[in-house]
Every structure is written in C-alpha cells, then in structure tokens.
Amino acid sequence: MVIMLPDEKVIYNLGSIDRIPAGEGRTFLVENTAIAIFHARDGKLYATQASCPHKGGPLSDGLVGSGKVICPLHAYTFDLSTGTALNNACSGLMTYAVTRSDNGEILLNLE
Numbered sequence: 537m538v539i540m541l542p543d544e545k546v547i548y549n550l551g552s553i554d555r556i557p558a559g560e561g562r563t564f565l566v567e568n569t570a571i572a573i574f575h576a577r578d579g580k581l582y583a584t585q586a587s588c589p590h591k592g593g594p595l596s597d598g599l600v601g602s603g604k605v606i607c608p609l610h611a612y613t614f615d616l617s618t619g620t621a622l623n624n625a626c627s628g629l630m631t632y633a634v635t636r637s638d639n640g641e642i643l644l645n646l647e
Contacts, residue, residue, distance in 0.1 A: 550642040553581070561596035561605065566644060572596040573634060573642060574605060574616055582616035583634035583644055590626045 548566050556562045556575040563586045564571050570586035572595045584605070588595055593609030604622065606613050613622040619629035633645040 545645060545647060548644045548646070549637075550644055553636055553640045553642055555642075559600055561598065561600055563594065563596045564644075566646060569646065571632060571644065571646075572605075573644070574600050576600060576603065576616075581634045581636055581642065583632040584614070584616065584619055585630040588612060588614075588626070589629065590624075595629075 550564050550573065553575060556573060558575055558579070559577045561572050561574040564573060572584050572586040574582040574596070576582065584595060586595060587593065588607040588609065590607065590612050591609055593607040595605055595607060597608045599606040603616050604613050605616055612624045612626050614620065614629050615622055617631070619631040621628050635643045637643055
C-alpha cells in the first residue's frame, strides 16, 4: 500500500512487523528496488539495499545483531544505521528511512 503525505513524501506500507521475526531480515520489492528490512532484537527497524556490494549476497539472510548485519557469503559486516562497511574494504550500503506505525506496520520511505 502506498501512502501520500501532505508534504509530497511517499510512504510504502509493507505490512505487519510480525512478518519479520526479531533478529531477522526480509527482502521486499518496492518500485522495482529490492530492499532488506531488518527487525532487530531490541525492536528497532532498519532498511538497506538487499544485496551486498561485494558479491551480491542476500543481506536479509545474514546474521543481525548489535545494529549490524553480516553478509552470509563472505562475512562482510555493515552498520545498519549508516550502511558503513566495518572491517572490510567493501563500499557501504544504501540505507532508507523506516518506521513502525502505531498499529505495528512497517512504513518505508525510499527518498
């Protein structure tokens, strides 16, 4: 579902947070862009590009913890808030604004 806000922002409703268990990620296709949404164990939500810039590993299948994700292919680590590559020479990730609505729905802004 797409929500148009008065200030021309487009927000995508990706459904209930219950779709993503705590400590895991899922990939969503939004406007032909694959986005990985992560539901941290502390309840925070993060959104990044879905593929690792190194070799295209599926980041939503990676290990999530302490605000980081570890790519399942080659163990490259990224900060989920900033997209910064940690302890590797890989380029960083695109990150996106994501929040949870009052009724527990995932709201994504691609801008």
